[in-house]
């Protein structure tokens with residue numbers, strides 16, 4: 001499932017990427033028409049409420065990104081795949097690539113290197129990820145999302 005996030009939903013896009021979703025972000029001045037068209041496999045998330053809501057479009061009301069995520073919890077949770085966590089760059093939405101641990105040694109703090117076994121990098125912006133590095137504040141939200149009983 002692709003979630004195209006309209007302008008003003010940049011933080012929500014990062015949350016969705018943390019969960020492993022393809023979440024392109026429409027920046028100020030960019031044309032949403034140049035992004036994947038809304039369809040059964042691609043929802044358009046927006047804060048615009050000034051027109052009739054087109055198909056496959058979800059209007060987000062909350063301002064807080066955590067609350068925004070809860071607004072779409074019912075939509076998102078059926079697609080959440082814990083195996084997909086940490087597979088996508090939260091900065092630029094690019095799928096991450098595995099990197100051998102040896103290659104990462106000069107690039108991360110020693111403490112991080114010695115306490116983590118798996119590392120990934122973004123082929124586009126070169127940001128380095130390790131388990132736990134971009135869950136952080138998200139952890140609680142992720143646990144709520146994957147808790148099917150709650």
Ligand SMILES: [Zn+2]
Nearest residue numbers: 089092122125
């Ligand atoms: Zn990146």
